Structure formats: C-alpha cells, structure tokens
Amino acid sequence: MRNSLFFLLFTLLLCCGMQAVAQRSDDNYREPLANVLHQIEQQYEVKIKFNLEQVKDRWVDYAQWRFRENVNATLTAVLTPLDLKVNFEKDNVYKLKPYEYFRWKVNEGWEKLDRLAAATPDQSTWERRKHILRPALFSALQLSPLPPKPKSAAIVSHKRTLDGYTVENIAIEILPGLYVNGSLYRPLKYKGTIPVVLSPDGHWEGQRYRADCQIRCAMIAKMGAMAFSYDLFAWGESLLQFKAEDHRRSLAQTVQTLGGIRILDYLTALPEADLSRVAISGGSGGGSHTVLMTALDDRITLSAPVVAVSSYFYGGCPCESGMPIYLCAGGTNPVELAAMAAPKPQLVISDGKDWTAEFPQHDLGYMKQIYSYYGMEPKLQNTHLPSEGHDFGVSKRTALYDFLEQQFQLNAKKYKDQKGHYDESSIKVEPASSLFVFGERGEDLPPNAIKSFESLEKLISNN
Numbered sequence: 001m002r003n004s005l006f007f008l009l010f011t012l013l014l015c016c017g018m019q020a021v022a023q024r025s026d027d028n029y030r031e032p033l034a035n036v037l038h039q040i041e042q043q044y045e046v047k048i049k050f051n052l053e054q055v056k057d058r059w060v061d062y063a064q065w066r067f068r069e070n071v072n073a074t075l076t077a078v079l080t081p082l083d084l085k086v087n088f089e090k091d092n093v094y095k096l097k098p099y100e101y102f103r104w105k106v107n108e109g110w111e112k113l114d115r116l117a118a119a120t121p122d123q124s125t126w127e128r129r130k131h132i133l134r135p136a137l138f139s140a141l142q143l144s145p146l147p148p149k150p151k152s153a154a155i156v157s158h159k160r161t162l163d164g165y166t167v168e169n170i171a172i173e174i175l176p177g178l179y180v181n182g183s184l185y186r187p188l189k190y191k192g193t194i195p196v197v198l199s200p201d202g203h204w205e206g207q208r209y210r211a212d213c214q215i216r217c218a219m220i221a222k223m224g225a226m227a228f229s230y231d232l233f234a235w236g237e238s239l240l241q242f243k244a245e246d247h248r249r250s251l252a253q254t255v256q257t258l259g260g261i262r263i264l265d266y267l268t269a270l271p272e273a274d275l276s277r278v279a280i281s282g283g284s285g286g287g288s289h290t291v292l293m294t295a296l297d298d299r300i301t302l303s304a305p306v307v308a309v310s311s312y313f314y315g316g317c318p319c320e321s322g323m324p325i326y327l328c329a330g331g332t333n334p335v336e337l338a339a340m341a342a343p344k345p346q347l348v349i350s351d352g353k354d355w356t357a358e359f360p361q362h363d364l365g366y367m368k369q370i371y372s373y374y375g376m377e378p379k380l381q382n383t384h385l386p387s388e389g390h391d392f393g394v395s396k397r398t399a400l401y402d403f404l405e406q407q408f409q410l411n412a413k414k415y416k417d418q419k420g421h422y423d424e425s426s427i428k429v430e431p432a433s434s435l436f437v438f439g440e441r442g443e444d445l446p447p448n449a450i451k452s453f454e455s456l457e458k459l460i461s462n463n
Contacts, residue, residue, distance in 0.1 A: 031063040036078055037096070044071035048086065050096035058082055102314040102321050103355075109312025109333065110362045116336050117366050123373035129329070130340055136328035137296060137337075141254045146261070147463035150176055154266055155446070157437055163426045164188050165221035170228075171237075171437040172262050175459050177450040180259035181237040181437045182230030183208065184267075185221035195225035195277035195408045196267045198260065198293070198300075200232065202284030202392070203317065207236050209432035216397050218427040223401065223410040225277075228267060232256055232285065232319060240442040246453045250322030251460065260293045268299055276301060277408045281347075281400055283307050283392040288320040288334065295340040302407055303338070304347040304400055307390050311335045311363045313355035335363045342367075343374035347403040349396050352386035360384045398422055 034055040037048050060066065066077035075086050075094070086094035104112075120126040138144040150173040159168040166186050171179045187194065197220050201213045208214075208229040217227035231238050233255040234247035246252070260280075267273055279302035282290045287308025294303040308315075311333050315321040326332055338348065348364070350356035364382050371380045383399040401422055405412040415422050438444040450456060 028061040029063055029065060030059050030061050033058040033060055033078075033082065036060045036063045040067075040071065040074055040078070043067070044074070046071055046092045046094060048094045048096060049089070054084075054096050100316070102316050104312040104314075106312050106358055109310065112331070112333060113311040113335055113363065113366050116332070117369060120370075126370060126373055132329045133332060133337075133340065134296065137292070137325050140325045140328055141257055141323050142460065143254060143258060147175060147258070147460075149262065149265065150174070155179075155437060157444075158434070160430075160434070161188065162218070162428050163222075165218050167218075167430070167435075169435055169437040170266075172259075172266055173446075174255075174258050174262040175463060177446075177448045178255070178456065178459060179238075179241070179446070179449065180230055180263065182228050182263065183217070183435050185217040185227045185229070187221050187224050187226075190224060190272065192272075193274035194272055195279065195404075195410070196273050197225050197227040197404070198263060198267070198278075198280040198282075199227050199229040200256075200260070200280070200282035200286035200289045201229060202282055202286035203232070203235075204284065204391070206432070207231065209236070209435055211429045212392055212394075212397070214429050214435075215424050215427050216392065216400070219397070219401060219415065219422065219424055220404065220410075222415065222427075223405065223412050225279075225404065225408065225410060226267070226270075226272070228263060230259065230263060232289075233259070237436060237438060237442075240438060240445055241449055241451050242453055242456070246456075248318050248322075249453065250318045251453075251456065252317075252319035253321070253323045253325070254460070255456070256289055256319055257292060257296065260289065261297060264297060264299055275299070278302070279304065279404065279408070281306065283349075283396070284390065285315065285317055285320055288315045291334055291338045292325070294344075294346075295337045300341075300344075302345045302404075303341045304349065304403060305338060306349040306392055306396050306400070307351055307354060307356055309334050309338050309348050309350070309359060309363065310355040311366075312358075335366055339367045339370040342370045343376035343379055345379045345403070345407045347381045347383065347399065349383045349399055350385070351388040351390065352384075353389035357386075394422075394424075 041048055060078055068074045068077055079085055083099040085097050085099050087097050089095055120129050152173045155171040157169050165188050167183055169183050171181045174180055199217050201207050213229055217229045220227040233252040234242040234244060268275055278300050280290045280293050280300050281304035283306035287305035290303055290305040294300045314326055350359040360382055367380055368377055371377045385395055401412055404410050433440050
C-alpha cells in the first residue's frame, strides 16, 4: 500500500514537472488537479484537505488562467468544471468535496425565495401557483395518474397492550408485491373518533425502532391520538425486499410518497379516524417527506416538519430530491412546498447546528407572508432551538406534543408537570424484533413479495 501511494505521488509530481514545461494553448494550459491545489495553497496560504483518490486522473484546463484575486473565486473557477467544491472548515482550511446540487449558499437560497415571493404577491396569484405546482409534483414523481391500489387487506400482527396504549405491526401492499411496514400506536381507551398522526422518522440509525421514535408515538397515543410510524424505502423491514444501497436511488422518493398515500388510505378508512384531524410529523429525511406529503395530499390537516425545512438545502438523499420535484413550475424549493400547507396549522422545528439554522431569519418571513393571505398567521409556528443539533430529541418532541395538544385538543395535562415537562417514563421501549411484521428473519414475508430493484423498476413502468 505504501509503495503504491509513493508511486502515485511520484507520478503526479513527474506529471507536474512535465506540464510546467508544456504550458501553452496547444495543450490547453493543462495541469494535474493535485498540482493546481498545491499552487492555490501556496499562493493564498491556505490548507486544502483531499485524498489521492479525489484527484487521481483529474486535470484542469487553462489552470493558471483560472486564478483570481482571492482564494474563494479561484477555487470556484478551478473546481466547478470538474463538479467539485470545497467546504470551509475553519480559518484558512478547506476540504475537497464532490459538487452537491442539493446544497446552496445561504444568500442564494434567500434570493430564490425572494423571487418566488415576488411572483405570488397575493392570495389569488398564490392559489394559481399551487394549482400549477401540485400536478407538476405528481408528474415529476411518476405518480400521475396514481397506480391502481392493490385489493389485498393490510397485514396486521402482534398486538401488544402497554401502559395506556397499544401497539400493533402493519404491512400495506402499495403495488403488487411491494410493501410498506410500520407500527400503529393507539390509546388504550377512547370514545368516538380520534386524530391520526403519520410519523415518518428519517435517516437516523435504527429509524422507527429507535427509542425516541417509539417514545414519541407512544406519548401521542397516550394523549389520545393514533400514531403510525413507518419505514423509509430500503430501510427497516424494506431491506427484506431491497438492498441498502437502493435507498439512494431516485425511485426511493416515488416509493416513499406512494407509501405515505397508501398509509393515509388505510388509516383514514378506520372507523375511529377523525378525518378533520390528520397530521404528519417527521424529522430530517422524514421532515422532507412530511413537507412533500402535505403539499400533495389534502387529507392532511396539520404538518410538523422537524429539522428539515430550508431555502438553501434541498435534502442530501435521493429519497428527498432524487426525482425532479424542485424543477417543477419553473423551479421551487422546500420552503415554498412547506408553504403549500397554508392555511392549515403548521409547526416548523429548526435548530442551530444544521441547514435549518437560518430558518427564522428569512424563510419564516416568507411562510408568514403566505399565511397572511388567509389571515391565518397564528396557525404557523416555529420552534427554533439555536443551541441544539440535528435530532428528534426531547425538546423537539415537547414542541410537537404541545402543538398537537393545542390544535387537536389532545389530553396532555396529565402527563406534564408544572414546568411543562412531559413524563415519558411509563413508555416501554421495545426491542426492534417486537416491531417486525414479517418476523426476525423475514420468514413471514408474503410469497408474492418482489426482491430486487430491477423488479421494482418493471413494476413502476407497468403501472
């Protein structure tokens, strides 16, 4: 290994020397990227962190002609044609990264949002914009028209009765042989109809089996609503049908959206479902899914995206931005899609250590403008936690509980102390195996279940 690295370095240095002699237009003033990066380091007295694999076989045409008056302009001129960028880490230290189409500079996100705001200065122009956006989103997701719904009944298994709530595991066939799995939490005792809360969780390790996800859904159930926690595509039990790397395919966004719609079909058909109180709240990638689902499906009457909404970040996973939804109607962004919830109640939870850190400064003002068209500004709320990071921890859960209590008239008082702290200690965190629909080894997977991404592609194309 050391010998191969030495040989590669020696080759790069040799090439650098040869190229220095051959600098002329006949050769497009071409230099190895590694050489150019080292020159930038020397000229601007900075450090650029990169590994050999990132620069191997990469060349810069007209290299010296790309140098500008400062290091940032030079790095942009050199790296952009190669679909590369740098992240600023600290004073005079940068790290080489692949180009990220989903991550913009803050000011660029704000400028685009300002253009969108200028195009919809009143309720009538905004309603026309929504009328264009929604069908365009369905089309971009290849869900126009929606594929036929399988006639199979949901698979319900393993009901548990716990302290003030019940849990049962459910699989829903969303296309022939394609299943979305989740766990449904209900209050132990209730009368009449109760609210529905969809709970997609995001990309955190353990996903719907994680302690904080179970705690959140159980507490919502104890407060008097049903909460359904479900898997992302090629995540959780979906891995019985697909490989983990399939989650980073663009169709993941389509499958997750169709899964959310079919889950709504199932839950809203239950006799105890209150169709006037249907919510969705997820964090991170689940927050992006929350925004999209609310923009697409009018059955959702309350939205609470957590650590997700930003005008300058479009979601770093193909399950959030893999399909061209943000190119719809001349271009949109997550904040405009979140505003499509207006005038319904919406809680946006943001923090100080991820791409939502700037949300209160600019994005919130845009959303307030949209809500003002309906005279419903109080229905939009933002809980910003500047000292916290990217999670769905107790502060975020508390904000969600309070919002659901306020908007859906849930019974939260018996679980709060005088300071407003919720007592979650009675909730049992179950082992992941207790939440499986198809068994610990997938032994109960239906015989018709597809088991490859290629089969999924054929299924989508045939529908």
